[in-house]
Amino acid sequence: MAVIDFINAENKTYKGMKRAISYILNPEKTEPHLISGHNCDPENAYYEFVLTKRHFKKENGRQFIHFVHSFAPYEKVTPEQVHEIAKELMQADIFKGFQVVAATHTDKDHLHTHFIINTVNAETGLKWKQSREQLQVIKDYSDQLCRNHGLQVIKGEQGNYKTRGEYRSHKKGQSWKYELFLAVKACMRNSISKEDFISNMNRLGYSVNWTDERKYITFTTPEGKKCRNRKLYPPERFTKENLLKTFEMNKKYQDKKVLDERIELLFTLIRLLSINGNNVNSKYPLTSLEGQVLKDKVKEMQKGEGLDWEHESEREL
Template sequence: MKRAITYILHLQKTQYHLTAGLNCNTATAYEEFVLTKQNYKKENGRQYIHFIQSFSPLDKASPETIKEIADKLLQHKMFKGFQVVYAVHTDKPHLHTHFIVNTVNADTGLKWQLSKEQLQELKDCSDELCRQYGLIVVKGKEGNYKNRGEYRSKKKGASWKYELYLAVKECMRNSSSREEFITSMEKLGYKVGWEDNRKYITFITPDGKKCRNRKLYPPEKFTKENLLKTFELNKKYQDKRLLHNRMELLISSIYMLSKSTSTNQSNYPLTFLKNRDLKGDALKERIAELKKGRGLNWDKKIDHER
């Protein structure tokens, strides 16, 4: 517990004005935590809770604003009576706040307990504070996030980067070599700049937008090394003909969607298919449906009635 408190308050990671204590003083937090435990004769078991509130590196918020958000988060009813020492860290590309909570409540002597529902309530509170300050809501342990414009576009079904992500993911899943991957991407309309002397892969969308593989999330999934590893596994464990047929089926469905009268479907066919969770036979049925075209075939209807 002492090491954890010392770590989050280290001035190589934060600044004095970015640290604070709830129901305790930062300079004497450890001693105060121990006194509370001794007072209630609860010195055994879990000593502290350590959690982190992370923010996107795309946010332009100042460390002082992040500190203000932490202050407000600790006003939540779940922290009432608990001693908390916290600090905003500025040593990473993304700002983040560390919280160390004493497991024994200074007012009641009860130990910290948080159900899944209460934890979700706390996360929701954090997300709402981010929205109030116009910040990006970060999702998941890996810190997955999208910038505001992209997030709004995705909600409308119009995110070019999400469409690229789906294209890379599908071609990666259905390729057994780097060459097959690049060819499959090209069939979907994407150019791939994969050079051995460059660290990153550059993707160019059909309308000319550029994006490096490190901008797709989670980035570790789309590194050169992981892509090549996936191709090797595909080659080893899957039938190459199956991969080829599955890719051709997907390309066929996208071609049919491009003939659709819906502009959104035409521009973002993979998103359209993904939102309907089309796989296997369902995908084949959708292709057959698209081949029929829209509306009723009146000639056949009339013939049938005759």
């Protein structure tokens, strides 16, 4: 199953566009045979994008679109297969006349392809108009390509497409949903069964209503707010079917002892945060821990140095 994630980075300057193209073509992340262009030469994509904009006198506003096409670590695909799907995706009617450069990255535990689109159409001069309908068209075409290549596709909700920026929004009143997203993601990665997942969610303070009679799972936060799994982004990743598939993969390929240690580490960090943290940190501990703090502590444990929990609460998290 492939997931599409639109990147809401700085995209209104030539400098930002050049930086984005350079990033996806970084030789430390990809290889020459995993780079392709649609209506442009990848190595000269930046200059060709600029020439198109100047030709049609459209150099203002959004300069480029950046999205990532990702496959789960357990998908049995090669970098070449992932890139072939990327090349086929660029042939979709929605990209007709647009210049696109794509590079498949192999530097992470999951294979993924970055796409950079020139917002000015090289044939018509019209600008790319991003809408939820367009995002759904790309997603549907991606699903069809995955089926054509014999890959699993999880049926999700129509129209429930969100950009990364929308979902990462921490505006007042929305942080509870992002905190829930982080909780579900952490528990699904460290559980080997439905029962194990529900138990871990309960330990984080969430109740889970998951029954065969109901189509969706309903999560209830410690504050009593309710949210169905179809409202989490991306919805395909959090369907009942995909959660169960993830548990199966964890059970088959992961060491249960390691999974238990990881989830216990998370619980311990949350307890420490509640001791030291302010009201915001205590209310949304996973949001507070997200990023370098948790990564550093996990690396510390993996090195075998251990953690001095008795004195850890005296340090700044």
